Amino acid sequence: MGSCGNGNRVEMENGWSFLSPDPLTVTEDCLAVAEEATEEVVNCVHPTLDTEEKRKAVIDYVQRLIKFSLGCEVFPYGSVPLKTYLPDGDIDLTVFSSSITEETFGRDVLAVLQEEEQKEVAEYDVKDPQFIDAEVKLVKCLVQNTVIDISFNQLGGLCTLCFLEQVDRLVGKNHLFKRSIILIKAWCYYESRILGAHHGLISTYALETLVLFIFHLFHSSLNGPLAVLYRFLDYYSKFDWDNYCISLNGPVCKSSPDILGRQCPSFHLCCCLQSLFDVYVLV
Known part of the structure; x- marks a missing residue:
């Protein structure tokens, strides 16, 4: 509402x-x-062709990173795939897994991003990953200075x-x-x-x-x-x-x-x- x-x-x-x-x-x-x-x-x-390509590349990077590390599928939802985002808009992703709880899953994703943050040479610049222990569990981070919100099993999204x-x-x-x-x-x-x-x-x-x-x-x-x-x-x-x-x-x-x-x-x-x-x- x-x-x-x-x-x-x-x-x-x-x-x-x-x-x-x-x-x-x-x-x-x-x-x-x-x-x-x-x-x-x-x-x-x-959205422009340039912003679409940049966001697509960031999404692809996060998808590959999580799938390689945890074997899970990652899907974009919200304003980016709908193509209604503003230049300052974030990227919403959701990770699907039926084997573990959202909090445990969130901590695993956080660990993957923290490890990527520490790399001296990485494909993309990952900054400030953090776990948000709210009603809807989130992992937030910056990838190439774009805010990424990662949720879990959000089929509704x-x-x-x-x-x-x-x-x-x-x-x-x-x-x-x-x-x-x-x-x-x-x-x-x-x-x-x-x-x-x-x-x-x-x-x-x-x-x-x-x-x-x-x-x-x-x-x-x-x-x-x-x-x-x-x-x-x-x-x-x-x-x-x-x-x-x-x-x-x-x-x-x-x-x-x-x-x-x-x-x-x-x-x-x-x-x-x-x-x-x-x-x-x-x-």
């Missing part, structure tokens, strides 16, 4: 209220011109990746969903500073849930990333965050989280997304 802190909500409301005409009053010509300018912004932060990929195909319009995710992530990270689960801020998954619901509500009128961002800001600046949060199907009352606040009006798209969710996530 998606949720924002009260402080960030107040800042968004105060800043947005000064210059937020109703989205329906913005003419198509004005929006088209603004979308062209927005495309230049997206082009500055979206791979299913979510497949789900979001299918959502993008369902939405269409030249990958509008992915382009919108990139733009809104950039706004949340660089402009409003509200993105970053590691710092107690909103997570990427929560943000994607918020964007998904915007498509639920307004998909027929959304033809560019700026239109999605505009609807995102307009809708969530007025949202009752004190009493509700957002799920895939819409607002949920915090006092009764098992009951949807109201039925999603965009019923056809909602049903399609729910079907995808059932296939790829509820496995």
Whole structure:
């Protein structure tokens, strides 16, 4: 579910209220011109062939290192294979093994990375490996100055990746969903500073849930990333965050989280997304 802190909500409301005409009053010509300018912004932060090759090489290196040392398969998930990462984004990997516990497994992966860190001559520069003993066990490190988060047996992460990929195909319009995710992530990270689960801020998954619901509500009128961002800001600046949060199907009352606040009006798209969710996530 998606949720924002009260402080960030107040800042968004105060800043947005000064210059937020109703989205329906913005003419198509004005929006088209603004979308062209927005495309230049997206082009500055979206994945490029160079960043794709560099990240692919780092992923391949970590996969080979862990498979050679521990005999385990490693898979990327999250924003890198989805191609919605920002230039400062990390790489999420998950390692699969059914033979040992996650904590023991995590310590083994940590030892492999620490050994690689100590090598004077290594294929890649590995720095600061550490084990995060949280609810979801993680090993974090830097490889070529890129943050790597390694989790264990996260099948749900791979299913979510497949789900979001299918959502993008369902939405269409030249990958509008992915382009919108990139733009809104950039706004949340660089402009409003509200993105970053590691710092107690909103997570990427929560943000994607918020964007998904915007498509639920307004998909027929959304033809560019700026239109999605505009609807995102307009809708969530007025949202009752004190009493509700957002799920895939819409607002949920915090006092009764098992009951949807109201039925999603965009019923056809909602049903399609729910079907995808059932296939790829509820496995």
